[in-house]
Amino acid sequence: MTLYPETYSESRSRFLAQVDGIRSRWPRVSLSQHALSFDPALTIDWIAAPAVKTQHNIVIFSIGEHGVEGYVGSAMQQVFINEFLPSLNPDDTGLLFIHAINPWGMENRERNNNNNIDLNRNFITNDQFDTTFNPTYDQLRSLIVPQRRIDSMAFETLRFFASVIGAIVKHGIPAIREGTLMGQYRHPRGVYFGGQTVQEETVLLMGLFEQAMADYQNIVHLDMHTGYGPRYQMSLVNSPLDERSSAESSAHFNYPLVVKTNPEEFYTIKGDMIKFEYELRNQKFPDKTLYATAFEFGTFGDALPALIRSLRAEVFDNQLKNFGAKNKVVASQIRREFCELFYPDEARWREKALTDARLAIRGILKAMIPSAIMAQR
Ligand SMILES: [Zn+2]
Structure with a gap:
């Protein structure tokens, strides 16, 4: 079977089927789900596999925050499970794999959720939705x-x-x-609308991140997106809150294209998930190490x-x-x-996307998870 799924349910079934394989090395692995309040057939599913001895590192791998982008995300998540799990050490490394953060959007091939809300503009704390933002x-x-x-x-x-x-x-x-x-918080039927309340998908993810940071010392999070950047070169999109410059990250991870979400390198975002994670770490878990990034697979080009x-x-x-x-x-x-725009058909594009993802995953694990064994090839 091809790595690239055709439907949400195909992707979801494949994801659910991974639990047994993971159990062979992470015996306490568990599967959980959150059914969306308006349609229980649509679920956010996640696999949590605690480290066997010491909860030192956790690798979080999430897809489909922007629904339709989850098809490419699903392929990359499967690549991670197939090819990179063997290099992780269950003794000190736990896993959190999240399938389709926005299942309605993935099912319907839309970017936003069913309320037309861009979830990556919705990670707003204390209900401070600024309706005057972005005039x-x-x-x-x-x-x-x-x-x-x-x-x-x-x-x-x-x-x-x-x-x-x-x-x-x-x-x-x-x-x-x-x-x-950049997003906006005034026009519910407009584009890049970040909402006026925190969405149920967002609440769930906020809780999962907080739990992971409470439990582990070293958090690495890879989140899959498509649509922006050069067509045949995935961009690693770091938060402005990440301590390394883009050039430093590029060298550190041995990956050619790294940008930050600022107007010079990419674009500014308000209420984005990864920034939320850095803020959470800084406020509540300042002694923890965090590297959270988006893989952004460009499609039409830049x-x-x-x-x-x-x-x-x-x-x-x-x-x-x-x-x-x-x-x-x-x-x-x-x-x-x-x-x-979000799920290109072309075989050459899909092949290059896999190549880039493998290179980036390898570089990040090697740099960020000391106990991972990255075989040379
Ligand atoms: Zn996206």
């Missing part, structure tokens, strides 16, 4: 949330390009990137035309949800482009 978004509204039905892909694309050019002239490209991707195409895919998908399309043909064109 630039409102200035770009005619570009990013057109208030009309889509009648034809070609015609709507022309209108979109005209708006993009207008916005570039008026605001500049950096402002467009920040104004959209040149300007590719960025515009990516934005179009996101805008049209949101527009389709809010206003519909003239007919099924138009709707399916929009959906196909959106899926291609």
Whole structure:
């Protein structure tokens, strides 16, 4: 079977089937699940395998925070289980594998959850959802949330390009990137909406991270994403709160492309999961070591035309949800482009993604888990 699944349930079944194999070396392994309140058929499943002797290191591997991105994530999680578990030492290393943080989004091939909330903008503590955050978004509204039905892909694309050019002239490209991707907390039907309450998926993950940090000394978390960065080169996306510079991380992990979520290297995010983990560590567990990062598998690419195409895919998908399309043909064109942005079909792309993931996992385990045995090859 190919590593890349076609459905959420296929991916989930494969994940659940891993428990028995893990038990051979981690005898106390357990499987847990959280059924979504509005649809118990959709579950967040996780496998927790405590270290056998001392709870020193824990490796957390999570996928599908942005639903549709979980298909590539699922392939990488399986690669980790197949190829890298043998190099970990169960005596001092525990595991926490989380399948589909956003199961509704994975099932429906959407990025957001069923409330149109981007979970990676939703890790907000103390309910401090700042509705005034990112005022630039409102200035770009005619570009990013057109208030009309889509009648034809070609015609709507022309209108979109005209708006993009207008916005570039008026605001500049950096402002467009920040104004959209940074997130916003005002417009529930808009794009990159971070919500106004902490979502149930987020609450669950916050608890899992806190437990892991309470139990272990050295926490390594790999979280899978797709959509941004160069097409054939996965980016390791570190938090600005990580102590190493991107260049230092690149050398440390022997991995060619490392960026941080700041406007110069990637883009700024508010309410993101990895930043939450660093803040949690800093506030409650300052003596623990943490390395949490996102594997970001680029798809359309990072040149300007590719960025515009990516934005179009996101805008049209949101527009389709809010206003519909003239007919099924138009709707399916929009959906196909959106899926291609997060789950490319091309065999060469999928092969390179696996190669990059293996290289990064190897480098990170070697650097961060002292007891891991990384065979040379
Ligand atoms: Zn993502």
